[in-house]
Amino acid sequence: MKLVLTPMLLSFHLFLLSQNCNAYLYQGDTCQYEACIIAEKRAGKYQFSRLYQEALDESIARCDRFSHAYRHKSVAYLKSGDFLNWKKLMDKAVALDPAEHLGYRGWCRYQFFRDYRGAIADIERLDSLVTYDIGHSVNSDYHLNVAKAICYKAIGQKEKALQILRKQLQEEDHLVGIYDYLHLGVLLMELGRDAEALDAFSRQRTQNDLAEIYYYEGIIAAKTNREKAITLWQKAKDMYLENKRMYDHYTYPYDQVYLAQIEARMAEKE
Amino acid sequence: MLFFVGLLLLAACQPTDTPTSKYPRWVGDISADPELDDADFTACNEKLAAQYFHLGQQLPYKGEKYAIEQAFAKQFVPNPAIKQSGLIRIRFMVNCEGRAGRFRMIAMDTNYQEQQFDPYITDQLMEITKSLDGWEVGMRKDESVDYYQYLIFKIEDGQLKEIMP
Numbered sequence: 001m002k003l004v005l006t007p008m009l010l011s012f013h014l015f016l017l018s019q020n021c022n023a024y025l026y027q028g029d030t031c032q033y034e035a036c037i038i039a040e041k042r043a044g045k046y047q048f049s050r051l052y053q054e055a056l057d058e059s060i061a062r063c064d065r066f067s068h069a070y071r072h073k074s075v076a077y078l079k080s081g082d083f084l085n086w087k088k089l090m091d092k093a094v095a096l097d098p099a100e101h102l103g104y105r106g107w108c109r110y111q112f113f114r115d116y117r118g119a120i121a122d123i124e125r126l127d128s129l130v131t132y133d134i135g136h137s138v139n140s141d142y143h144l145n146v147a148k149a150i151c152y153k154a155i156g157q158k159e160k161a162l163q164i165l166r167k168q169l170q171e172e173d174h175l176v177g178i179y180d181y182l183h184l185g186v187l188l189m190e191l192g193r194d195a196e197a198l199d200a201f202s203r204q205r206t207q208n209d210l211a212e213i214y215y216y217e218g219i220i221a222a223k224t225n226r227e228k229a230i231t232l233w234q235k236a237k238d239m240y241l242e243n244k245r246m247y248d249h250y251t252y253p254y255d256q257v258y259l260a261q262i263e264a265r266m267a268e269k270e
Numbered sequence: 271m272l273f274f275v276g277l278l279l280l281a282a283c284q285p286t287d288t289p290t291s292k293y294p295r296w297v298g299d300i301s302a303d304p305e306l307d308d309a310d311f312t313a314c315n316e317k318l319a320a321q322y323f324h325l326g327q328q329l330p331y332k333g334e335k336y337a338i339e340q341a342f343a344k345q346f347v348p349n350p351a352i353k354q355s356g357l358i359r360i361r362f363m364v365n366c367e368g369r370a371g372r373f374r375m376i377a378m379d380t381n382y383q384e385q386q387f388d389p390y391i392t393d394q395l396m397e398i399t400k401s402l403d404g405w406e407v408g409m410r411k412d413e414s415v416d417y418y419q420y421l422i423f424k425i426e427d428g429q430l431k432e433i434m435p
Contacts, residue, residue: 048296048321079321080298081359081420081435087382113357114424114432250323251435258336 035063039072048076067096071104079250083113094122102126103144107137111251116151123148133173139248142177143168150254153187162187178208179246179253186216186255194220211239212246215257218265233266298418300363300372311371313363313416320417322435325408329435330364330419332404338421339433345398352388352428355380359422360399366414368407373400387425395423395430 021036039059045052053076059069074089090108093101106122109115123144126134134144142150145168153161165184168174185200198220201213218232237259239245246256294301295317302313313319322330329335356379363372373396379385399421408417422434 046296048298050291050293050295053293053297054291076297079323080418081361081422082298082376083357083359083378083382083422084376084384087378112434113422114434247328249326249328252328252335258334260333260336 031063032066035059035066035069038062039066039069042072065096067093067101071101078108078112099126099129103134104138107144107147110147110151116154120148120151141179143174146177146180146183150183158187158191162191176207181207182210182212183255189216189220210245211236212255212257214239215262230266233262237262298361300361300374302372307372311369312365314366314414316416318415319363320408320415322417322419325417327406330406330408332406335433337404338402341402342398342430342433346394346430348428348430349390350428352390354387354391354428355426356385356387357422357424358387358392358395359420360396361418361420363416364405364408364419365416366407368405370400370402370405391425391428
């Protein structure tokens with residue numbers, strides 16, 4: 001096993017540090033401006049470190065309505081699975097600036113804690129508060145409406161999930177996410193709409209070819225043609241071993257498959 | 271690798287003891303506790319302990335998360351009389367030999383409020399977690415390192431529904 005530095009980790013960290021404090025100054029809000037400047041002391045410090053946390057505490061002490069300080073503090077708790085402290089900090093951030101932080105909190109509730117109903121509530125509340133596009137997950141992989149659709153599916157409301165997902169994918173300005181059509185295909189397959197599912201998988205193949213596509217296509221093929229299914233699962237296995245598969249650094253994306261699942265399908269008796 | 275070099279430098283620059291701080295050196299650090307921990311478990315160099323996601327392997331376990339899910343599916347026995355819901359996190363350290371120790375638990379209800387689960391649930395989860403023996407050894411160049419790992423269990427009406435991360 002190798003330790004890796006991913007561009008995603010770096011870019012995520014740099015994003016968090018790239019806030020423009022001058023924006024507060026232009027608004028005449030010296031309290032938040034000074035807190036923002038103090039918060040920049042954490043630059044170059046490890047998110048989990050004492051010095052990082054203390055810089056943010058100092059920022060909050062200067063201006064306790066600087067919502068970003070609570071959010072930045074929460075990240076180490078999120079990544080270590082400490083839902084109690086993470087939620088307390090994010091609740092403060094959301095209370096101070098709901099439009100700024102609801103989307104992030106909702107996404108994290110889904111991604112890290114599989115809190116589907118909580119994520120739906122946050123994303124829908126955000127949608128009710130703003131007139132602009134509610135945007136993407138913090139890792140940029142999902143539009144928040146796609147994440148919301150997955151959450152509805154997870155709580156058993158598959159038709160509603162399909163409606164939300166299709167609507168989002170049809171938006172003119174929708175930037176297709178790296179897994180959007182895979183999720184659509186799996187959802188359609190689960191609803192028994194195999195032909196439409198296969199169309200979605202084909203679309204996914206053109207966007208981002210993944211082992212999961214062949215795994216799920218194999219499940220559909222197995223209903224009528226076991227030999228074809230085996231070929232598809234073999235392709236899924238090959239791609240899996242080449243790391244051409246769904247991946248997230250911290251958690252497991254919904255609909256991701258494991259190597260053992262692919263092999264179990266191949267070993268099934270007719 | 272650069273990330274770890276960065277961590278090394280950061281660790282070198284951190285004060286080793288700041289009694290006035292309310293924070294550990296790193297958020298979530300688990301100190302050894304002779305009353306709780308297996309005396310046989312030792313960290314190799316805990317000052318440089320990584321988090322599991324630094325290892326770039328999602329969940330570093332032989333057979334992936336699927337093997338962990340299978341272990342709990344086979345061994346966890348729900349009690350129909352216990353209807354509690356919420357999340358339970360067990361966090362621990364995997365040392366440079368791939369051995370796990372220093373297990374610690376927190377739990378919440380469905381509103382993110384701290385909650386005590388029935389020991390019938392928590393004892394099982396802890397025992398099964400302690401029995402998992404497929405943790406990968408975390409490597410830096412040619413050297414093995416300690417790392418922190420957690421498992422979060424989603425409980426609905428006393429049933430184990432999902433395991434995270």
